[in-house]
Structures are given as structure tokens and as C-alpha cells.
Amino acid sequence: MNCKRVSHTLLCVTMFLASAGPTASGDDGYRLWLKYDRLTDPARLQTGRESFSAAVVPGHSTTVSIIREELKRGLDGLLGIDLLLNETLSETGTILIGTLRTSPTVGSFGWDTEIKRLGREGFLIRSSAINNQPVTVITANTEAGLLYGTFALLRLIQTDAPLEELDVTSRPRIEYRLLNHWDNMDGSIERGYAGQSLWQWDQLPGQIDPRYVDYARANASLGINGTVVNNVNANPILLQAEYIEKLRALADVFRPYGIKLFLSIRFSSPLRPASQAGSRRGGIGDLATADPLDPAVRQWWKDKAKEIYDVIPDFGGFLVKANSEGMPGPQDYGRHHADGANMLAEALEPYGGIVMWRAFVYDAETDPDRAKRAYKEFVPLDGVFASNVFVQAKNGPIDFQPREPVHPLFGALPKTPLMMELQITQEYLGHSKHLVYLAPMWKEYLDFDTHAQGPGSPVAKVIDGSLHDYPMTGIAGVANTGSDRNWCGHLFGQANWYAFGRLAWDHQLSAETIADEWIRMTLSRDTQVVQTVRSMMLGSWEACINYMTPLGLHHIMQAGFHYGPQPSYARAPRQDWTSVYYHRADSNGVGFDRSSTGSNATSQYFSPVRERFDNLETCPEKYLLWFHHVPWTHEMASGRTLWEEMQHRYDLGIADVEQMGRTWQMLEGRIDPEIFSHVRARLETHLKDATAWRNTCLDYFGKFAK
């Protein structure tokens, strides 16, 4: 049965309605994907109960206690067993969880070489036997690895994976897997749509909200190993001693879950406070300059780093937005990005800390085309950055649009570890009101072949370091979490948090597999419910592109708010902050000519991508209006004119959202009623607002196309 496209789901739903059973009630979504609801298949229950009735987890650390608790909780929920926690392997059906160091028994299997290859965070789960008694072994080189292995075993049980003859080896492909919170000190979240910040600064360090623990646990279950707790539009007060204490309290909660704490810093922190309230430029120091080449400034940062590491010995490092959107930076002193980054790198280096220097810069003086600016600023600096500096670039060259071509920096910095920044929060994709599953989008970027070193140079290989042999690798996701009871506002927003974590661990996973796992863990294990919801999810990103910005249109959102459509927006302090700058519609056609006859942004890509994008005939239609100004009468692959195709795409987007609503409606009684009503209400808003998108855009562009 083919349930892949949204439009096919009706058929699939109709076929299973008779077979699926009723569900439990009253789920507020708080438990995320770690629900551990009881298995219903009797055969699986029996296998599970026989295989996992006892556990031996040697050790005394907090992480070991967490592993024991998680296992107990998970197996109690999934299998209904009261797990025996033993000191020795006396029971049949024991899970042994230990490293070569903590468990001599693990050493007796002769797997030492394999285990060493797991690295710092990988794990091995294997069915084996001791004295003819079956045993399941979870082993790793570190406690973090054991924790990840424990979550992985629980996931296998929870997702109905085969449990016999287990043999799973897994290690992360990327070293730094971070959430970036854009949380402000007043509790608000920039581009956050799920309530207020999770961090209660006024209560820290004394009071630890239990939610911090649940947050860390959820991240650990995915293998996320770091979190930048504050907005890149950073407030420097977090560097004050009082706040470092508060940060210590958070770091203490995160540490046993394998999560390091990082900070966004303001480059001008060494300066005296700004006299103007709300200014992005002041600091917390008493210096008259923040020039990165000034010895006093360099010393200020060294002292600050020492102060932080004295309190938080495993502090991760700094994320920096500099010379971007009014944030101060080295260019204020005639220095370049590497001067700024290297100064901070020097301060952090003695403690093993790193700098993540963002490439989200678009100074209008660099080039009239915003899409070209970051490349022009950063490529000349390749090889100039210190070894503990990442350059962190967004997936596309503008700003988290529904669809962009890949950022040309990927592949263009062979000597500088490039960290990819994805946006989990849906700033430009319907906030927490639209159901948009982002894994297919992220896969499109990761799989994109840059041709940086000939064919077979996908972005995934750039960021996992294998293309350029990067000494360190990283990926970041701008978090969509908040104080809302269900964490993400929209229940399906959880799927994006989940997908980010899973892809950060293993970018080879497919969007389908990840959706499947998430649905089974969050909504239902009924195969047909899973297929139906998965098809809704898989079609949702393309639907969103169609009703917002089809065919390469971009940044035609409401000014500032970025939710609804505003293609007519023309007044702004700067040209590149308006919608008309991006779409350039006129009576002849529409689109931004970035080809060699226009801004020549295509030249920033490697051959043959460059030529493919440059030529109107070979440019993929999904990027057409990104790279070309195209006549309204241009014949598209479908045989329609551009204008007809645009209408068609907008209509298709709406049809898909309508279909999502119908499909969801048919799931009533098959999933938890509270979740059902919550999603149904969101889908109603989704359809209403998507329709506004179509109507506004067709009305607007129709005036040009006539």
C-alpha cells in the first residue's frame, strides 16, 4: 500500500479504521517521546519480559543511577515488570550495562577492539550468553555511551523493533550536537512559540526546576550533548559572577546526562555598560575598547574564561554573533572575524573550550546581494582561524526560509571546521501553528552534493568532517522548546526536536525512519496509524513551501513577525529588509536574478552546480525564482506558464493542508483524545492561515502577471 503522499492517505485511513483499537486518554504531551506506554502485542511482551527482567549496572556515579532509573522506568512502563537491579549476573534475562573498566564480565567477551572503536560516545548492544544464560550487554567506553545505549535499547522496545539476536553498534557521526536557545534574560524567547524560557534565572542557583532534569533527559535520549542556553543577541550580564553561579547550577543538572553548557556572548562585554537602555553594544566591564588586538581586552577575556572554568570545569565554550544585525564585533575596530574569534579561542583553549563564530552576516557594503555576503567575508579567512574555532553557518545563505539552496560556504572552507545551524523553531514555517515536519528539509541539505571535491561531496560529509578531514565537527539546532506544558507549542513540534537530535547523531537516518520512530513513541504503535501520520508528516514541508514560497520565492513574510504573508512590503530602513527586494516582481516576470547576468551568486557554487543553477533551463524549478528573473509566460516542465504554475503550487499547498485535516479527523478514537483535539485545533488554524497565504500572494503577484 502506498501511503507516501498526503493525497493518498484517505485510502490508507479507510482501510485500517476497522482494525485499530481504542487508546488511553488525557495526554498533555509532557512526556514527549519517552512515554513508555505498555506494549500490546502479547508475543513481544513475552519476549521482552523474558529477555529483560533484571539488570546489572556496576558503578556509583549519578549517571549510573540515571541509567538504572531510566531502565526501571522504561521497562516498568513498556513491559510491566519490576526490574530486579542485581549486583551479579544471577538471573536469566539480565541486561548487563558497563564499560571494560566497570565490568570485568564485559572484558570476558573478547570484544575489546570493537569497543575501543566506539569512541567517546558510541555504544554496543548485543545479545549474548554467560554460562549458557542469555544476557543482553550494553557497553561503551564512557558512562555517556552507556546512557545512550540504554536509551537506544528502550527505543528498540518502544518502537516494536525485533528484540531477538540484538547486535547494534552505533557512534555519533558528529562530535558537537548542540541546541541553541534564543532565550532572553527577561524570560522571552526570540522566535520562540511555546511560551516562556525554561530557565528561571531569578530562582537559580538555589531552586532547581524539575523541568531542567526532564529537559536534559529528553536531550540525552537523542544524544544531544551540548546546549547554548541564551540568545545569540546576547545580554552580557550572564558573564557576571552572580550569573556564573546560576549557570553552574544548570551545568550540574546537565552534566550527568552528558550535556555541556555553552554561552552566547556579546563581543563588547569588556566595555562599560551602555548608557542607552536596550542597546546591543554595551558590556559589563570597565574598558573603553573591545578591540580584539588590544592586550587589555585579551586579558579581560582570559580572566573571564578562568573565572567561568573555576566554577564550571567542563564549560563548553562561546557562541558568537558579531557584526550582524546591530551586534558588536571585531569589524567595529577595523579587525576581521578571525581576529575576534581567535582572541576568544585563545582564552578558552587552556580549558578545552571552543568558539562557534556565526557566519550569519550580511553587511550591505559587502555586496548588493545579501545571499553573497557571508561567503565573501569568510572564504578569504579560511585557514586563519584558531584550531578550536568553528564557523557556524545556517543551512541556506539568507535566513531559514521554507526552502533555500544550500549555503555556498559548505565545501568552501576546507581549512575551517564548519558547523551547520538548523532552525528547529519554525520562524518562517508557521511558528507553532502549522504542522511542518522538518526532517525532509534537513535531509535535502545534508544530502546536497556540493561537488566541492568532485561528485560525492554532500554537505553531510562537510559537517561530519570526512570531506576535509576537519579536526572537530558540529551541528546546532535553534531550539523550539518553551514553558508550554507540551514543550514545543504544537505537539508535532516535538517531532522536529526529535528529528534534529536523531540526525545530529546519525545523518544517514531517513526522514521516514525518524518519523516512524517518533510516531510509535509519541502517538501510537498501530502500524496503520503510523503509516497514516507518517504520510501527513512527510508531505507537510513541501505543502508549506507551496502555500508560502513556491518555486524559489523567499522572504515575503510579514515584516518582523515572519508569520503571515506580506509580499508587498517595501518600506524598511534597508532595501534587503523588504519583500520586494527578494521577489523583484514586475510586469515582465518575477524572481531575483542571481545568475551570471545578475548578481552572479551562482558563481559561489562549485562546478557543475554553478552551471546548473546559472542556466534557466537546468536550474531546478524548486530554486527557479531564487536564481532567475523569469517571464510570467515562461514554459515550465509541466507545460504550464510560470504564472499558471505558481497558481497551481499555491492551490496544491492548500489542498495538502485540507487533506491533512481530513486525515487527522479520521484518526479520532485511534490516538489520545487530548492530543487529537489539540492537533485538530492547530490544523484548523493552519488551514485558515495557509489559505490567507495563498490568497494574498496570488492576489499580489496576479497584479503583475495580469
Ligand code: GCV
Ligand atoms: C537571533 C533572523 C531572525 C532573528 C535572529 C537572527 C539570527 O534574522 O529573524 O530573530 O536573531 O536571524 O540568526 O541571528
